[in-house]
Amino acid sequence: MxxxxxxxxxxxxxxxxxxxxxxxxxxxxxxxxxxxxxxxxxxxxxxxxxxxxxxxxxxxxxxxxxxxxxxxxxxxxxxxxxxxxxxxxxxxxxxxxxxxxxxxxxxxxxxxxxxxxxxxxxxxxxxxxxxxxxxxxxxxxxxxxxxxxxxxxxxxxxxxxxxxxxxxxxxxxxxxxxxxxxxxxxxxxxxxxxxxxxxxxxxxxxxxxxxxxxxxxxxxxxxxxxxxAARADISSLTSMQLLRKDLKILSNGDDSVNIAIPGFPMLVQQFIEKPDAANAVKAFAEETNSAIVTLMGMLVENGTVQRDIGLIDFKCKELCQLIEKKLLQSTEPALCLQHYENCHFLNGSFYKMGNIKATRKHVLPLVKQLLDQTPK
Structure with missing residues (x-):
C-alpha cells in the first residue's frame, strides 16, 4: 500500500x-x-x-x-x-x-x-x-x-x-x-x-x-x-485550525452572503477563552467571506454531553438578529437556549443549549431558511 x-x-x-x-x-x-x-x-x-x-x-x-x-x-x-x-x-x-x-x-x-x-x-x-x-x-x-x-x-x-x-x-x-x-x-x-x-x-x-x-x-x-479519541484530539491545533476542522458554510442564492458554522469538540465558552481566539475568528470571517459566524460546541465528559452556541455578526446585523430570534423560538426541535449573560466576545450572543440532542444538523435548516430569504 x-x-x-x-x-x-x-x-x-x-x-x-x-x-x-x-x-x-x-x-x-x-x-x-x-x-x-x-x-x-x-x-x-x-x-x-x-x-x-x-x-x-x-x-x-x-x-x-x-x-x-x-x-x-x-x-x-x-x-x-x-x-x-x-x-x-x-x-x-x-x-x-x-x-x-x-x-x-x-x-x-x-x-x-x-x-x-x-x-x-x-x-x-x-x-x-x-x-x-x-x-x-x-x-x-x-x-x-x-x-x-x-x-x-x-x-x-x-x-x-x-x-x-x-x-x-x-x-x-x-x-x-x-x-x-x-x-x-x-x-x-x-x-x-x-x-x-x-x-x-x-x-x-x-x-x-x-x-x-x-x-x-x-x-x-x-x-x-x-x-x-483520535478524532477528538485537538491538542496540536491552532485556533484558526479549530475553526476550519469541522466547518459548514451556507450561502444565499447568489453567494453574496455566507454564514460559516464551525463545530468544535469543546464548548464555545472554552474556545473563546483562548488568547488568540478573537483574532482567529476575525481572520477566519475574512478568509471565508462570512457575514455571520455561528460557533457550535460540544463537550463529552464522563458520559455527560454539553452543547453551546454563539452568533457573531460581521456584516449583516439584521439577519443575525433574525437568526438568533428563530433559534430561540424554534420548537422543531426546541433548542432550549439559555443566555450567557456576562459573555461579551466580539459583541456576539452566546447560549447554552439545554436540548443536548439538538445538533448542527438541526440548526442548519433553520439558518438556511432565513438566509434564502435574504435579498439578492
Whole structure:
C-alpha cells in the first residue's frame, strides 16, 4: 500500500491517462480510506490483468494545509507509515489535468466532475440532480459506511488476496477500522449499521486472521474508542485550525452572503477563552467571506454531553438578529437556549443549549431558511 502511494505521486499532473479516485470534501476517515483503498485495488487489478491503460490516483478532496485537521485520518494512516508526503490533495492538481482526467467518486456522487465520472460508490440516497453520465456505473446503497461498499467490491474481485500479505493486511485493516467507526461500533442506539456492514466487517476480520504472520486483531470496542479519541484530539491545533476542522458554510442564492458554522469538540465558552481566539475568528470571517459566524460546541465528559452556541455578526446585523430570534423560538426541535449573560466576545450572543440532542444538523435548516430569504 505504501509503495503504491509513493508510486502514484508520479501520476500527479502527468500526461498519462489517469482516473482520479476522489473522496468527498469532508475528508473524514470514510472518504479518505475509500479513496486510497479503491485506487490501490484497481491499480493492482490493472497491473495483473492489463485490461486498461489508465492509472488510478487517490485524491483527498481538501487543500493539503487542512490535512492536519483530520486527526483521525492522520492517526489511522500513521499506523501504516502513511504520511502526508505520500498522499495527493485537491490543490496538488492543475486545472488542465482535472479537465482531461476521468473520475471515480467515493462517499459522494454530486460533483463538478460528474459528467466525466466512470463509477460511483456512495451510501447516500441518490440525488436526481447529480448529473452523472449515462455510462457511469453506480454502487449506491444505504449502508452505514461507504467502506462497506468498497470492501464488498474488493472481496468479490480481488485477484490474489494472499499475494502481498503486508499490503493486504493494510487494505483490510483500513476498511475494517472505518466500518467500525462509521457504524459507532454497530451500536443499536446509533442505528447506523446494516446487515451488509456486519457481513463485510466480519469477513474482513476472518480474512485478517488467516493472513500469514497475522497479528491479533484489536477488539472492536478498543479500536472504536481509540478512533473516537483520535478524532477528538485537538491538542496540536491552532485556533484558526479549530475553526476550519469541522466547518459548514451556507450561502444565499447568489453567494453574496455566507454564514460559516464551525463545530468544535469543546464548548464555545472554552474556545473563546483562548488568547488568540478573537483574532482567529476575525481572520477566519475574512478568509471565508462570512457575514455571520455561528460557533457550535460540544463537550463529552464522563458520559455527560454539553452543547453551546454563539452568533457573531460581521456584516449583516439584521439577519443575525433574525437568526438568533428563530433559534430561540424554534420548537422543531426546541433548542432550549439559555443566555450567557456576562459573555461579551466580539459583541456576539452566546447560549447554552439545554436540548443536548439538538445538533448542527438541526440548526442548519433553520439558518438556511432565513438566509434564502435574504435579498439578492
Amino acid at each position: 505504501l509503495n503504491f502511494l509513493k508510486q502514484s505521486r508520479r501520476f500527479v499532473n502527468s500526461a498519462e491517462p489517469v482516473c482520479i479516485v476522489l473522496g468527498n470534501e469532508s475528508c473524514d476517515l470514510d472518504s479518505a480510506v475509500c479513496a486510497v483503498t479503491l485506487a490501490y485495488h484497481y491499480q493492482q487489478q490493472k497491473v495483473a490483468s492489463s485490461h486498461t491503460t489508465r492509472n488510478f490516483l487517490p485524491v483527498l478532496n481538501i487543500p493539503r494545509r487542512d490535512y492536519a485537521l483530520k486527526t483521525e485520518v492522520n492517526y489511522v494512516f500513521q499506523q501504516h507509515a502513511i504520511s502526508d508526503e505520500h498522499l495527493t490533495f485537491r490543490d496538488d492538481l492543475q486545472e488542465d489535468y482535472l479537465t482531461r482526467s476521468e473520475f471515480i467518486l467515493v462517499d459522494h456522487h454530486v460533483s463538478p466532475f460528474a459528467t466525466r465520472c466512470l463509477e460511483v460508490f456512495d451510501h447516500r440516497t441518490f440525488d436526481e440532480k447529480a448529473q452523472l453520465s449515462n455510462v457511469c456505473k453506480l454502487h449506491i446503497e444505504l449502508v452505514g459506511s461507504c467502506a462497506t461498499l468498497i470492501a464488498e467490491e474488493v472481496l468479490k474481485s480481488m485477484l490474489t488476496p494472499e499475494a502481498k500479505d503486508t499490503d493486504t493486511e493494510t487494505l483490510f485493516t483500513l476498511l475494517r477500522s472505518t466500518i467500525v467507526l462509521d457504524t459507532v461500533n454497530f451500536s443499536e442506539s446509533a442505528n447506523r449499521a446494516t446487515p451488509k456492514d456486519f457481513e463485510m466487517c466480519a469477513k474482513l476480520e476472518e480474512l485478517l486472521s488467516k493472513l500469514p504472520n497475522s497479528k491479533p486483531l484489536t477488539e472492536r470496542t478498543k479500536l472504536f474508542d481509540a478512533l473516537v
